[in-house]
Amino acid sequence: MDTFEGKIILVTGGTGSFGGYFVNHLLDKKFKEIRVFSRDELKQEEMRQRFQNPKIKFYIGDIRDRRSVDDAMSGVDYVFHAAALKQVPSCEFFPMQATQTNVLGSRNVIDSAISHGVSKVVSLSTDKAVYPVNALGITKALMEKVVESSARNLCGEKTILTIVRYGNVLFSRGSVIPLFLKQIREHKDISVTEPKMTRFLLPLKEAIRLVTFALENARQGDVFVRKAPSCSVGDLAQAVKNIFRSDSEIKTIGIRHGEKMYETLAAKGELLRSEDLGDFLRLSIDDRDLNYSKYLNEGDKKIVETEDYNSQNTTRMTVGQVEEMLLEQPEIISELKNRGGI
Numbered sequence: 001m002d003t004f005e006g007k008i009i010l011v012t013g014g015t016g017s018f019g020g021y022f023v024n025h026l027l028d029k030k031f032k033e034i035r036v037f038s039r040d041e042l043k044q045e046e047m048r049q050r051f052q053n054p055k056i057k058f059y060i061g062d063i064r065d066r067r068s069v070d071d072a073m074s075g076v077d078y079v080f081h082a083a084a085l086k087q088v089p090s091c092e093f094f095p096m097q098a099t100q101t102n103v104l105g106s107r108n109v110i111d112s113a114i115s116h117g118v119s120k121v122v123s124l125s126t127d128k129a130v131y132p133v134n135a136l137g138i139t140k141a142l143m144e145k146v147v148e149s150s151a152r153n154l155c156g157e158k159t160i161l162t163i164v165r166y167g168n169v170l171f172s173r174g175s176v177i178p179l180f181l182k183q184i185r186e187h188k189d190i191s192v193t194e195p196k197m198t199r200f201l202l203p204l205k206e207a208i209r210l211v212t213f214a215l216e217n218a219r220q221g222d223v224f225v226r227k228a229p230s231c232s233v234g235d236l237a238q239a240v241k242n243i244f245r246s247d248s249e250i251k252t253i254g255i256r257h258g259e260k261m262y263e264t265l266a267a268k269g270e271l272l273r274s275e276d277l278g279d280f281l282r283l284s285i286d287d288r289d290l291n292y293s294k295y296l297n298e299g300d301k302k303i304v305e306t307e308d309y310n311s312q313n314t315t316r317m318t319v320g321q322v323e324e325m326l327l328e329q330p331e332i333i334s335e336l337k338n339r340g341g342i
Helices: 017-026 041-051 066-073 088-093 095-115 135-152 176-185 204-217 233-243 292-297 319-326 330-338
Strands: 008-012 033-038 056-060 078-081 120-126 160-166 190-192 198-202 223-226 230-232 250-252 264-266 274-276 280-283
Touching: 008 017, 008 066, 017 033, 017 041, 017 204, 033 041, 033 066, 041 056, 056 066, 066 095, 078 095, 088 095, 088 135, 095 120, 095 135, 120 135, 120 204, 135 160, 160 204, 160 264, 176 190, 176 233, 176 330, 190 233, 198 204, 198 233, 204 223, 204 280, 230 233, 233 250, 233 319
Parallel strands: 008 033, 008 078, 033 056, 078 120, 120 160, 160 223, 190 250
Antiparallel strands: 198 230, 223 280, 274 280
């Protein structure tokens, strides 16, 4: 059965990398309507021209403005909440802007969805929300707490709230590979922050699989993680260089504001509440209440014995394996065709 058949779907931040790819993914589904919600009228016009589909509706608004969210929410069945400020350096310099969008704006989306009786809300988060050290991670962690706090109060209610958490999505807006390609085209050095830094890698199609899986399998307050391999930033740069037979040098420029050497997709305590679902992990909500005796007198020794799930201890890809993954991506295929490489 088509999960989306006859449904009205709202995608916040719908003109971003995920939104554009997700809308394209839904085109062969039997949906009733897709609503693309964002504040960028130029990107909306570009999407409108690209899809030219009367079942795709465009709503200009900002998740910071509850009224504009309400206008788009009426009659919606599923919400995919992707609107966010996502760049680590810009969030570091403008933390209040990140807070207003990622935290307060997310609360508007969740509250609006509940008040309109939406069936399911899937909110997109990031590995940077686990043990956060930068404003992006902190505000995304708070976004998760907003979702979970609302979920605790929705027992037996219609709206199911769930979260998906993933690492670096290949070719998402602001990702490093387009920068590497630009530097290679211009015969410049390939700049990496720190070659030994590791990151999870996830193709966009796998991000779509994750959110669809969460939609179909979510219980109240669940967090879903897509198991993913990682690689070092140095190996990623080398793989791109090898694919395009570039003579550009790889230059280390140093860690930027708010960056970590590795990222974590699931913390120890979360893994104790986890369920292995094959390619995915379900992290159940911590449903303890404010009975303080539990916090003062009770603990869990198993946490000490458990490891986090991070980009250091997950499957590490070789340069060759990274090349294989990249060669399956449409953006790399297109770039090679433009260069006459395939």
